Amino acid sequence: MSVREAFGGARKVVTVLFCDVVGSTGMGEALDPESLRRLMERYFEEMKAVVERHGGITEKFIGDAIMATFGIPRAHEDDALRAVRAAAEMRDSLERLNQEFERDWGVAILTRTGLNTGEVITGDVQTGATFVTGDAVNVAARLEESAPPGEILIGEATYRLIRGFATAEPLPPFTVKGRAEPVTAWKLLEVATGARGSTGSLDSPLVGRDREFGKLEEAFRRVVDDQRCEAVTVLGAAGIGKSRITREFVLGLAGHARVVSGRCLPYGEGITFWPIVEVLRDAAGIGELGSLEEARPKLAALLKRGHDSALIGDRLAALLGLSEATPGIQETFWAVRKLFEELAASQPLVVVLDDIHWGETTFLDLVEYLADWLHGVPVMLLCMARPELLETRSAWMSGKPNATLVPLMPLGATETDRLIQNLLGGAPLAEEDRARIGEVAEGNPLFVEETLRMLIDEGMLQRRNGNLSLTADLATLTIPPTIQALLATRIDMLDEAERAVIERASVIGRAFWWGAVSELIPEEQRNRVGTSLQSLISKDLIRPDRSELREEDAFRFAHILVRDAAYRAIPKAGRAELHERFAHWLETKSRDRAGEYEEIVGYHLEQAYRSLAELGPSNERTVALGRRAAQPLASAGRRAFARGDMPAAVNLLSRAASLAPAEDPGRTELLPDLAFALMQTGDFGGMQAVLDDLKRAATAAGDPGLQAHAAILDLWIRLFTQPEGWADEAHREATRAISTFDAQGNERGLAKGWSLLGLFHMMKGRFATAGEAW
Structure with a gap:
């Protein structure tokens, strides 16, 4: 099972929507209770349908308020946009509902809405619970309470995810109940229905795609020169630049071709032919909100050349909702082909089809049909897809001489x-x-x-x-929110066995071992680890890697942000358990090379401790885990100190010191080396803080050795800050410390004492004696 299922929930970034009725008390006074109930049931039914149409879940009804979430149980990269579009449609639907309410009951409903995006913990997916908790929920509720009647307020995180798709007015920061800091919000004005617009001032010419751009130009030349159809698929991971290279290519076609476009949607009802609907609207100039009277003549104008124009028009009109007819699949295919032939009769036609990895099987069949059956006309079918297309359609355009694949790889x-x-x-x-x-x-x-x-x-x-x-x-x-949404979507689309592997692998790190993942998987599922690893490779989420452990196959996340997104979904209690279990596995596996791996072991125990500490309250297990984590980190820190790698020593020793309780003897023993390492790196402020800590511990313990360490370190600080009269005191304290350390058999202390004494002799010009001390 996946980690989220094993630990009864998941950490997820979701968008929360609150919508409440304004002035419901007045309606209650005006209507009979039974009438009011019927009215509200009708209202809730309509609003719930809108939420679900956009892929959201209605969490609950609280009095007259609706709480909905977008992003559970499965994330989508556009969850924030779905939520905002749902809010806008709820407002529009209410206008239509109010006509009914005013006619039947003489009243109208007014609402206000708030949306916010943030990390929450979800309910137990095994029981079907979707209840979410987190600050994001509270902020969404406060935004709703602050919204004027009839308005929609969106939080800052939501706005960053949907800018370019919507027009919103920034509001001055304002305070809300329960939060010390002011809240930043935007008032939603309009949601765009098309492609993403400008998202800010960042812009660049196309970089590093000359070869791929050349392939597109060559394909278009073949289309024009040979008067034929060619299907070109630009294939690449999300964000790799498919849309950008296509946009640049299309801009260069101005005056040379007619370009129409459509895109597949990841959700919705009756969307099989949605890309063709968009192509039709684009070609005919039919707006989404245009009337039937306007649309019909525009569609007819596209088909004025052919003798089958009326028949073709009827079939295409059904796609646009202009006709009650329900043509069969093959009739629809034929009509689309005839349309493209008509459009390409006067000039080359480029049909841009975006996100076809989301396309329904029937739509993909249509595209391949067009590639096979369009003849004698210059048509370029320019498709954009992610590698997921080949998972569901492994033979995409296979064997077609008029098909070209343009893969996009990461930039150098x-x-x-x-x-x-x-x-x-x-x-x-x-x-x-x-x-x-x-x-x-x-x-x-x-x-x-x-x-x-x-x-x-x-x-x-x-x-x-x-x-x-x-x-x-x-x-x-942290991962940029847009990228987090995109990667979380990919991970949520994995099956249970694949998620179980990728989540546990994310705990191990960017690189991981097959055996380690198997150790963290429930025993009854271990026989599926190999299959899941292979599947994750085919999805380009992980890649084989060179192993540093004998008899262990190694793998690596294709991108560090994929690892981070998978890790963020794991509840902190789950992280703690898995980090601790992996540390045990690595200790066992590397027993003959313990020194080499103790820093990694310490890191995982440290992460286990910090995950539990963040959940609180501290208990015996948390304290014991901190002590256990400090040991390998301290050992690695001392080895770094011994080889003169002072930055590493500071890092490791300070982490070890932060894990153990203040009174722990093991922690106190770290402080002299940590202070000395800080001095070597020039951090005298940090050194002074550690020295003060050491003095308190030495006094409390009454330990002469610790007191001697503190005295020597105090002299080192004074050498750089108050050198007057330093030498005589250094000789006296160093001699006393050497005597103390010698009696205790403390070799590290002796080294520091003799080092200080040698410096005293050098300052006195006694270089031979200094050399003997060193």
Whole structure:
């Protein structure tokens, strides 16, 4: 079973919608209770249908309020947009309902709506519960309460996900009940029905696609020169640039071809031929809200050349909802083919079909039919798809001489760097910062753009003295919300066995081993791990990797953000258990190379501890886990100290010290080495803080050895801050410390004491004596 099923829920990013009736008390006074109930039942029925039509779930009715969620049980990359579109349609539907209510009961309903996006914990999917909890729910409710009657307010996170698809008016920050900080919100004005519009100032010319662009141009030349149909499929992962290269190609066709377009939708009712409906509207100039009287003559004008025009028109009119006829599949195929022949009779026709990996089987059959049966006319079927298309349609366009596949691969490092510079409009950003952003994006143009957009939105990329600089550690950067939504969708589409593998693999890290995943999987499911790994490879979510452990096959996530998205879905209690179990597996597996892997073991125990600590309250298990995690980290830190790698020593020793209780003797023993390592890296402020901690512990314990360490470290600080009179005191304290350490057999203490004494002799010009001390 997947981790979310094993631990009774999942952490998910969802969009929450609250819609409440304004002035329901007045309606109650005006209507008989039975009439009011019938009216509200009719209202709830209609609103629930709208929510479900957009892929949402009605969580509950609270009095007169509706709470709906978008993103459970399965995420979709456009959940926020679905929620906003649902809210807008609910408002429009209410206008129509009110005509009925005013006619029958003499009243009208007025509502206000709030939407917000954020991380929640979902209910137990095994029991079918979808109940969600989290701050995102509270904010959505507060936005609804703050909305004026008839208006829709959307939170900042939601707005960032839907900008470019909607027009919204920013509101001044305002306070809401239960939150200390003001809330930022937008008032929804309009939701676009077409493709995404502008999302901000980031823009760049097409980068790194010359070869692929050339393939598109060659295919179009063949279409024109040979007067034939050619099907071209641009294939690539989400965000890799399929839409961008297609858009640039289409722009270059101006004056040379007629271009019409349609796209497959990931959800909805009766959407099999939706792309063709959009193509028809595009070709005929029929708006979505156009009247039947306007649409019919426009459709007829497309078909004025052929002797079968009336018959073709009837079949196509049915697709547009202009006719009650229900033509068969083959009749529809024939009518679409005849339409394309008609459109291509006067000039080359390019039909752009986007997101065909979401296409219904019948629609894909239609596209292949067109590729086979369109003859003697210049038609280019330009399809865009993700690799998932080949999972459901492995023989897509197979064996067709007039079919071309244009795969898009990640950009190289040089191309990614050029893209970053273009997107920033030439604003200077240090090369190392550009490289760090490029490492996060790993050649995916959308990931580059959205990472930059998030850095700018959150003030992590700032202009200083005319230059841009990063103010954030990208290693701790969260996934941009647009990318999180996209990747969460891919993971949610996996079957249970595949999710079980990818979630447990995400706990191990970017690279992982087959045996480790099997160890974390319930025993009764381990025989399916190999099949699931192979399936995840075919879906380009993971890739084979070189193994550093004998007799263990290794794999690697195709992109670090895929790993992060899978990991974020796991409840923290589940993370803790799996990190601890993996640490045990690795300890057992690497027993003969314990020193090599103890830092990794320590990291996983540390993550287990921190996951539990964040859930609180602390208990014996949490404390014991912290102590256990500190041991391998401390050992790795001391080895780094011994080889002179002071930055690594600071990192490891400070983490170890933060895991154990303040009074723990093992923690106190770390402090001298940590303070000395901080001094070596020039962090005297950090060194002083650790020294103060050490002095308190030494006094409390009455330990001469710890007191000697504190005295020596105090002298090192004074050497750099108050050197007057330092030498004589250094000689006295070093001699005393050496005596204490010698009596205790403390070799590390002796090394520090003799080092200080040697420095004293060197400052006195006694170099031979100093050499003997060192």
